Amino acid sequence: MDDYLIDPSRSTIRFRTRALFGLLPVRGTFMIGRGTISIRDPLEDSSVVVQIPAGTFTSGLRMRDRHVRAADFLDVHSHPTMSFRGRLPEQGQAPTALHGHLTVREVGRPLSLALLSVTSTDTLLTADATATIDRYAFGLTKGRGMAARHLRIAIQIVATRNT
Numbered sequence: 001m002d003d004y005l006i007d008p009s010r011s012t013i014r015f016r017t018r019a020l021f022g023l024l025p026v027r028g029t030f031m032i033g034r035g036t037i038s039i040r041d042p043l044e045d046s047s048v049v050v051q052i053p054a055g056t057f058t059s060g061l062r063m064r065d066r067h068v069r070a071a072d073f074l075d076v077h078s079h080p081t082m083s084f085r086g087r088l089p090e091q092g093q094a095p096t097a098l099h100g101h102l103t104v105r106e107v108g109r110p111l112s113l114a115l116l117s118v119t120s121t122d123t124l125l126t127a128d129a130t131a132t133i134d135r136y137a138f139g140l141t142k143g144r145g146m147a148a149r150h151l152r153i154a155i156q157i158v159a160t161r162n163t
Contacts, residue, residue, distance in 0.1 A: 004125045004159035006035035006050065011157045013052065017062075018148040026148075028059035033081065037159050044088050047097060049123060052082040072142040078104045086113065098129065104138040113155065127157045 013030040035050035055076040057068050069076045086100025102111040113129040120126075133151045135141075 001041065002039040002125075003162040004037040004039070004158055006032055006037065006159045006163050008032050008034060010156075011035075011159075013153045014156075015151045016154075017151045020145060026059055026064075028034075028057065028065075030054075030058075030082075031056035032157070035159075036162075037127075037157075039125075046088050048084070048086045048100070051083045052084070053102075054080055054082050077092060078156065080100075086111075097144055102133065102138075102139070107138045109137045123161050125157075125159045125161070127155075129155045129157075132157075 008031060011032045013026055015030070017026045018024065019026045030052050032055045033047065033051040033056075034044075036131060038047045040046045054074045055069055057065060057076075059065055059068070068074055071077070074082075081158060083103045084100055086098040089097060089099055090108070094114055100111060100113075100114040100117055101108045103109075111131055111133065113131045116128040118127045118131060131153050133153060134149060135151060136149055
């Protein structure tokens, strides 16, 4: 039984999407606020809880960033935090997915993260995962055509053992 605290300064969520009717690529990041990873025996009893400050959305274009943070999209004033809670599925081999719920603007939807790698030492746990998010599923439907429906995310987590 091990508990880890996610290190926000060493962890990130990167996203890729398209804009202007699919013509322009858009890349950016969200920061991870805080989170915990609990490793249990059996492994499928393990869990992850992550808080994501919505206002940390950054795409490199100040005008777009302000618009995405505004009421039309993330509405960070009313909904400052997004969250993910996940568990490993039951299986007999090394886990390849983390199943859970992502909550954006108080709307929770299932989300499965494909685990690309998980490594640990005596003091650190690192993990890389990917997923695709359908923003329409969370009620973020403004800007149809101007902003793509799907975001591909890549997550890099570094967590330290909580002693």
